[in-house]
Amino acid sequence: MRKHRDTLKNPEQEVRIFRNRSLLAALVVILMSGGLVARLVYLQIFQHEVYTTRSESNRVRVEPLPPTRGLIYDRNGVLLAENQPTYNLTIVRERVDDLDKTLALLIDILKLPEDQVATFMERSRQRQRPYQPALLMSELTEKQIARLAVNRYRLPGIEVEAQLLRHYPDAEFMSHVLGYVGRINAEELAQLDTGDYAGTHFIGKTGIEREYEEILHGEVGLRRVETNARGRVLRELGRTDPAPGSDLTLTIDKDLQRLGYELLDGRRGSIVAIEPSTGDILAMVSSPGFNTNPFVTGISYDAYQALRNDPDLPLYNRAVRGQYPPASTVKPYMALAGLANGVITPQDRIYDPGYYKLPDHPRHYNNWKRWGHGWVDLHRAIVVSNDTYFYDLAHKLGIDRLSDFMKRFGFGIDTSYDVFGASDGLMPSREWKQGRYGQAWFPGETLSVGIGQGYWLATPLQMATAMSMLANRGDWVTPHLAKRIGGEPVNPPPALEGIELENENWWDLVFKALEDVMTGYEGTARGSGEGLTYRMAGKSGTAQVFTLDNDQRYNAAELEERLHDHALFSAFAxxxxxxxxxxxxxxxxxxxxxxxxxxxxxxxxAWLLPGDAVNESPDTQPPEATTEEPQPHESA
Known part of the structure; x- marks a missing residue:
């Protein structure tokens, strides 16, 4: 029996097992305690700064302070773009527990109409930087602000911010010059510097607002605030004030700009005025215009579609993007090209039977006066706007010399300094046609270019710039819109070299012809030159919209209005x-x-006789010219 018990129980083995288990348990306890101590050391010592910052962030918040946008004035200090106080509704999505529920509650509290709900929901989901407020609504009413205040406890992450909102007092006739600001979209957000635009909801979209965005915007500031558990600000702990944007003074004269817009009276067209000695753009009118203020807060879909689908294209800036055949307004420059290249002299005459024929070619290129002007020299050719003379001159010059000389006047090139969206226009050449159409240049195309037709296209800004350079006797001054940034004057460098003629008297010959256009007995615009108290140089043009066959005649009465010729005129004084x-x-x-x-x-x-003409009603009927110069409607 005793022997059997010894077989069942082995005390030595049990003690050994107990000791091993005790050692293992002690080792596990030591390792776990070491791990806890190491973790505590890591958190308390090595990660002290990190968790201190996180702890502070639970009650201290850094908020961006958007800068005040710079103001825009005209050349006389008249305010063109201002900032008006308003209240905006913003949301920080990361602080909202249930976005859909919160938005539904906001729609109910604000009593938003059905046509605004879709836009409201779309804005709430637009891409935004983390923990940055996204703009939901602008220009809250007092009643809406009161409703939001009462329900403040139900709307975490929703704030009502007092901010300055852009406003344009003369929005319609300044629309294309100033442009407008609008909400920052997702594409712009991806390209902007995060720090520079923190807290900023608006950015320049078009016009001067976009061209000088960096200067007008300013520099963002910051403030540290203490908040409670619900994120409500309790007190301000410190701040770095934002730097406001610089004010901008334009070269534009508001009264002259308004007069130009009223003279067009809603008709499709443009008027550009430049001061030749400085390049200051005094007026840059595109008609019709549009009200830019709704674009600031967000224009409705229906209103925007109405503007886009308007056949008169009010959103289109005709002054800098509209491209038109310059027609007979180019004849003074053609005359100088002929003189400078030695292919004509002032005394050379040709006989005009009412048409021009290329050598060994049967086609007739018609003069606007079908029975012709008889014998014409350079002076008379400009005064009566004789096409036959300039067909002949263009043929003698050839397209290469013609194109090269016209580029020196700024045609086919954007020479502006700070005009947003300005087009190059088109000054055709042999190389251009080969590259564009893969075709050779034909002599008949040169004739059309010689009277400002064919492929030649120019913007109103380019036509005014060329006339300004002519007035300066070939001295180049770059056209620009900014006169001063803050208090510093803007002096843009020349975009092109000037034109020097072999004989300075040639300028006077052309000027005399342009003066006789206004006051001479054969002048095509003598009806508008009556009663002049100063010496005015001018040249009219009539640009065809379509071409007729050689045996057809243009009859405006048989055509719809949009097929009628364009009316052009360039002048200086x-x-x-x-x-x-x-x-x-x-x-x-x-x-x-x-x-x-x-x-x-x-x-x-209006510019030269202030007080006499500025206040005259644009409804006054102008005197009719007794001599007209319709284009011959030739195809190239």
Whole structure:
């Protein structure tokens, strides 16, 4: 029996097992305690700064302070773009527990109409930087602010912010010059510097607002605030004030700009005026315009579609993007090209039977006066706007010399300094046609270019710039819109080299012809030159919208209005001391002498005779010219 018990129980083995288990348990306890101590050391010592910051963030918040946008003035200090106080509704999505529920509650509290709900929901989901407020609504009413205040406890992450909102007092006739600011979209957000635009909801979209965005925006500031558990601000702990954007003074004269817009009277067209000695753009009108203020807070879909689908294209800036055949307004530059290249002299004459024929070619290129002007020299060719003379001159020059010389006047090139969206226009050449169409240049195409038709396209800004350079006798001054940034003047460098003629008297010959256009007995615009008290140089043009066969005649009465010719006119004055150069285009109005020249005369009177013409009603009927110059409607 005793032997059996010894077999069942082995005390030594049990003691050994107990000791091993005790050692293992002690080792586990030591390792776990060491791990806890090491973790405590890591958290308390090595990660002290990190967790201190996180702890502070639970009650201390850093908020961006958006800068005040710089103001915009005209050349006389008249305010064109201001900032008005308003209340905005913003949301920080990361602080909202249930976004859909919160948005539904907001819609109910604010009593939003059905047509605004979709836009409201779309804005709530637009891409935004983490923990940055996203703009939901602008211009809250007092009643809406009161309702939000009462329900404040139910709306974590929702704030009502007092901010300054952009406003344009003269939105319609300044729309294309100033442009407008609008909400920052997702594409812009991805490209902007996070720090520079923290807390900023708006950015320049078009016009001067976009061209000088960096200067007008300013620098963002910061403030540290203490908040409670619900995120409500209790007190401010410190701040770095934002730096406001610089104010901008434009070269634009508001009164002249308004007059130009009123003269166009809703018709499709443009008027650009430049001060030749400085390049200051005094007026840059595109008609019709539009109200830019709804774009700031967010224009409705229906209102935007109405603007986009308007056949008169009010959103289109005709002054800098509209491209038109410059027509007979180019004839003064053609005359100088012929003289400078030695292919004509002032005394050379040709006989005009009413048409021009290329050597060994049967086609007739018609003069606007079908029975012709008889014998014409350089002076008379400009005065009566004879096409036959300039067909012949263009043929003698050839497209290469013609194109090269016209580029020196700024045609086919964007020479502006700070005009947003300005087009290059088109100055055709042999190389251009080969590259564009893969075709050779034909002599007949040169003839069309010689009277400002064919492939040649120019913007009103380019036409005014060329006339300004002519007034300066070839000295180049870059057109620009900014006159001062803050208190510092803007002096843009020349975009092109000037033009020096072999004989300086050639300028006077052309000026005399342009003066006789206004006052001579054969002048095409003499009706608009009546009663002049200063010396005015001008040239009309009538640009065709479509081409007719050689045996057809243009009859406006048989055509719909949008197929009528465009009316153009370019001018400067006074001849002895040019102070203003103007280009006018009225789409589908007909002859330039009758429909564009009177508008140019009004603009010059307003600038040169202040008090006499500025306050005159634009409804006054202008005098009719007795000589017209419709284009011959030739195809190239």
């Amino acid at each position: 006074p001849i002895e001391d040019p102070q203003i150069a103007v280009a006018v285009i009225v789409e589908n109005a007909g002859g330039g002498s009758s429909h564009a020249a009177p508008l140019a005369r009004e603009m010059l009177d």
